[in-house]
Amino acid sequence: MEKAFTLAVVSEEKKVDYVSYFLKDEVNYWWETARALEEEEVITWDRFKKIFLGKYFLRYMQTQMELKFFELKQEGMTVGEYEKKFTELARFVGDYVDTDEKIAKRFQQGLKPCLRSRVDVFELTTYAEVVQKMMVIEGESDQNLKEKESKKRKFGSNGERSTQGSLSGRNFKKFGYQNQGGP
Known part of the structure; x- marks a missing residue:
């Protein structure tokens, strides 16, 4: 709804009216009752959100989400x-x-x-x-x-150049060469 408000450029005073138009069935019945119980004649958008979330987003769930947020690493x-x-x-x-x-x-x-x-x-x-x-x-x-x-x-783990890919001592002998300790 917040995105729709931005797109449609809905004023603060009209947000509750705009949202209540889209409420259907039991949510609409709930809102009519909740609105009648409110002492203020004009219900602000912040107040509507608080009432709505109090009904449809249980405090327990809110607390769980807050805990997840604060424990997030x-x-x-x-x-x-x-x-x-x-x-x-x-x-x-x-x-x-x-x-x-x-x-x-x-x-x-x-x-x-x-x-x-x-x-x-x-x-x-x-x-x-x-x-x-x-x-x-x-x-x-x-x-x-x-x-x-x-x-x-x-390089090997000790910092010396790895012999991988070059002829090893065993391959020298195989080809008839003697390893004389040199390169």
């Missing part, structure tokens, strides 16, 4: 996967993420410690900046890891 997820899950759960904890700075701070708190410490030094205050910087840092970390693995394949 990046752990085995990529930054992109973590950001997607973070965004999905953030809508259930309004007051805790009602400013861009709060969202950014909470997002950082759930990051892997090694990544969090790298982004903390930038003192970023917007969510978009934090996510963007984390994507870059994670990408660089992945690239560094790939380069290290590539070097390990080229």
Whole structure:
């Protein structure tokens, strides 16, 4: 509905009327009763959401979603996967993420410690900046890891060049050559 309001440019005063038009069957009957019980003549959009969610989104479920949000950690997820899950759960904890700075701070708190410490030094205050910087840092970390693995394949674990792909001592003998300790 919020998207529809934006698209149709619905004023705050008309949002409840607009939504109530789309309510069907028992939800519509419920709303007529709930509206009659309200003391205020004009019901704001925020009040409607509170009443509606109180009826159709049980407090227990709200609490469960809040817990999932506060327990959310990046752990085995990529930054992109973590950001997607973070965004999905953030809508259930309004007051805790009602400013861009709060969202950014909470997002950082759930990051892997090694990544969090790298982004903390930038003192970023917007969510978009934090996510963007984390994507870059994670990408660089992945690239560094790939380069290290590539070097390990080229060189043995003790740092000497691997003989893989060259003739080993056994192959020298097989072809009639003597290994004299030289290259």
